[in-house]
Amino acid sequence: MWQNAVGNALALSKDAYKSYMSRATRALSVGSFPPDILALIEEDISLSLPTLHLFAPGRGPLYQDLKDMLCAWVVARSDEGLSYVPGVAKIAAMLLLNMAPQQGFLVLRNLLERHCMRSFYGGMSSRDDVEAYYRIFDTLLADGMPKIYFNFKQHQISPAAYLPDWLISLFLDHLPFEACARLWDILLLEGDSFLYRAALGILAVLEPRLFFPDRRELLELLKGENKAAIEVAKRDGRILEGAAKYEIYGVDEETLWERIDSMEEWWKESTWTRLIQRELPDL
Incomplete structure (x- = not known):
């Protein structure tokens, strides 16, 4: 398949x-x-x-x-x-x-x-394209999840702080294996637009945790290194060596898919296409 x-x-x-x-x-x-x-x-x-x-x-x-x-x-x-x-x-x-x-x-x-993945794997030669993909993600985030967008802006956190980590491994570093397998079934078929829907879905799952007053704590959370969450996961017996980074936050297949499905209320493929044409006109 x-x-x-x-x-x-x-x-x-x-x-x-x-x-x-x-x-x-x-x-x-x-x-x-x-x-x-x-x-x-x-x-x-x-x-x-x-x-x-x-x-x-x-x-x-x-x-x-x-x-x-x-x-x-x-x-x-x-x-x-x-x-x-x-x-x-x-x-x-x-x-x-x-x-x-x-x-x-x-x-x-x-x-x-595929252009998005090639850009993130392309090193310095594709830096301009990567920056364009950051702008596209920021626009989608502002449209669909304005609270997260403005919180990130307030803390000067751009997609560069988390998006490459997610995309370069196609989420395998951060999400449980079962969630990744289900995501892959769709994103390999639908391509770059679903890649971004999945990334936005992750932020939607993490949203209750994203409103730290401290920028350093917020960055640690996005990297899967939030100390408080790690301690809670250890206490609850949810820490496994080699586990996906976001398992400490209780991110699982069902919760992620609920968030992705709920995006149907505002996600439009036409918006994705328009943003690609605006930011990457030669594509």
């Missing part, structure tokens, strides 16, 4: 993974694969869906498949002068739970070529 939903806009051949993997293997065997990138990959893998234990470095049954896919992805990106981005391992791991590495690689490449 996910492979069909994402498609193959890059027109990659079915042998693309084999080709890039062959190049990666040669580079690894002769020591020309950048060691700093290899270290980033290993660290990223160690943080990918750790509660499943399927990708645990050196012992997880899907560890080598994940490492191979990421090395092949690095080689493919190097042809465009782009490097590794921590967080991609979580996306690749999610794909490997649902398909073989060859298919997973094609989906990964095409998924991260």
